[in-house]
Amino acid sequence: MPLVDMPLEQLKKYEGRNPRPADFDAYWERALEELEAVEANLELIPSAFQTPQAECFDLYFTGVRGARIHAKYIRPKKVNTPQPVILQFHGYTGDSGDWQDKLAYTSLGFSVLALDCRGQGGSSEDTGGVKGNTHNGHIIRGLDDHPDNLLFRHIYLDTVQLARIAFGLPGVDPQRVYAAGGSQGGALTIACAALEPRVKKLAPTFPFLCDYKRVWEMDLDKDAYLELNTFFRKFDPLHEREDEIFEKLGYIDLQYLAPRIQGEVLFFTGLMDTICPPSTQFAAYNKIISPKQLVVYPDFGHEWLPGSADRAMQFFLEE
Secondary structure, three states: OOOOOOOHHHHOOOOOOOOOOOOHHHHHHHHHHHHHOOOOOOEEEEOOOOOOOEEEEEEEEEOHHHOEEEEEEEEEOOOOOOEEEEEEEOOOOOOOOOOHHHHHHHOOOOEEEEEOOOOOOOOOOOOOOOOOOOOOOOOOOOOOOOHHHOHHHHHHHHHHHHHHHHHHOOOEEEEEEEEEEEOHHHHHHHHHHHHOOOOOEEEEEOOOOOOHHHHHHOOOOOHHHHHHHHHHHHHOOOOOOHHHHHHHHHHHOHHHHHHHOOOEEEEEEEOOOOOOOHHHHHHHHOOOOOOEEEEEEOOOOOOOOOOHHHHHHHHHHOO
């Protein structure tokens, strides 16, 4: 087996390189307090796409800093018992996807809420100076400002707001609110369950946004992490602020939110991943203290992992 990172036994012990800010916990408590003061102003608009078995809605809510956030909401018809809900999170710069790919879950009696990340490929706003899509550059957005203005802070809080909306929807079983996603979606799955610990189960796949300094040291600050390279080249070419920058990124490093998760975790990773290096993912996985399972694909990288969606579905169906 080729080696692009560390041997698996080392990965299982790896604890991360990026610094953890001393006030990390206070930072996120302050962020959650800001969210508490936001009125969601929930709006449900029936979609033009409908099916005989499920109802489809465009769901809008207000997130921190006044952004209107969009999610697709699809719920089964003729369900008389409290229903489970899957929160779905998409990859970086993407969107919530088509309605049809959510019907497999609604056919099993699940509702689905699929978030559009603010400013990326969907319909959610980024209110940081302009309205509309800003698409990428989100890792470094706010890096030269106060840490409370980091854009991914706001996106993580959007996942919390979505989860709280899910708990309050009619007919929802509050003991069966789940989360899933790959890459950025895997990162947001972790963030959501960490900051809203009532999320009962989560299935992250090769999560993004972990252990930034390790990415840079591996010379993999390209592709999804290209912004790290761009920031230093444009704004700190001599790396005079290197320690400060990586510490500030530590506020949005998922490895330090991971210990807050209380739900059961099914974690998928590919050992050939050069987009989100395995060691960065293990930095987060190894800090999860709730019940967890690791599914390793030795010969796969940042790509479709055969059987992973089926296994995640079975995981969510288990009582």
